[in-house]
Amino acid sequence: MRVVRVGLIGLGEVSQLMHLPILSDHRNLFEIAGVYDVSPSLTAYCSARYPGAKPFETAEALVSSPDIDAVFILTPDQTHSFYLELALKAGKHVFLEKPACLTLGEIDAVAPLAKATDKLLFVAYMRRYSPSFLRAKAMMPKPEELRYVRVRDIICEGPFFIKQTRNIFYPTDLDAAFLAESRAQTSALLKQVVGEDAPADLMRAYQVLTGLSSHSLSAMRELIGLPKRVIAAHHKANGESIVALFDYGHFTAIYEAMIDNVARFDARIEVLSDRRQLRVSYDTPYIRNLPTSLEVIDSTETETETRVFGPDYTDPFALELRAFHDHLVKGTQPKTTLDDSRNDLALMAEIVDRLRESSGI
DSSP: OOOEEEEEEOOSHHIIIIIHHHHHHTTTTEEEEEEEOSSHHHHHHHHHHSTTOEEOSSHHHHHHOTTOSEEEEOSOGGGHHHHHHHHHHTTOEEEEESSSOSSHHHHHHHHHHHHHOOSOEEEEOGGGGSHHHHHHHHTOOOGGGEEEEEEEEEEEOHHHHHHHHOOOOOOOOOOHHHHHHHHHHHHHHHHHHHOTTOOHHHHHHHHHIIIIIHHHHHHHHHHHOOOSEEEEEEEEGGGTEEEEEEEOSSSEEEEEEEEESSSOEEEEEEEEESSEEEEEEEOOTTSTTOOEEEEEEEEOSSOEEEEEEEEEOSOHHHHHHHHHHHHHHHTOOOSSOHHHHHHHHHHHHHHHHHHHHHHTO
């Protein structure tokens, strides 16, 4: 089987926790051929940790290297569109961490370039590749039988888990001016969606949507499609608690997100029809190989049966990497394309409109 030579742009937590070690585990499929980060010390650290990974001084040098087949864009969200355009113009296959971009404008600007290339562009939504999710999709009731859908992300963020499980290298060689410019770039993009007059809590709510919530909203879309409209949405806790209600015609769906400091990760999708309930459950991605599971409850007039599939310990990050490789060598298109990801940003923008309304803005 062909070994794909990959270059990674962005070497922060997600790279060190997931992509680099999993790529290394799959040396029969991938070779880590190059690495680059805006932090020279981080580039040097990852290059030394993964022998054979050439350190590059610039992203331009990495994407133009003939020794690299595919570029992994694992940088902060506000930089995705820049590096995506760079990689596509260089004629590379691209593995792009979610969200594809922060705004619809960014996606629409790069879309013609993506459509014009014959290279693979794969947006990384790892929850949609887990066995439990795929089994739930195969066992879904007919659309007309759906009565209610609940989606939730009630979580503790990564630092709690990372401190107890992995030793991450955090660089200290990025100057204050660079960091201030990065924050200003992020703020400018967020305001394109939430409005120039938006308070800080609404900007934070949109960051929660594009970060944490993008996994669940994308998975929800795959199972039941896009809603007809967002009925209502509300946020509290400085933007870190969000509830949104979706209209699907003959049924409604609800999404709830909350970030707190209780050390648990309660992420699930529940689909209810008259006689079947499906529940997909995920654990924190910050610890590798934690299980996913699917619970199915079926009832007849006289009996109820509960089945649990799993736990499945195959890491969804590994599964999406295998899917990326499979599409690349076969020349096929993934389900998680740039156009697919655009639907998430459009839905999030509509949620933001309802958040503004509920806040009286």
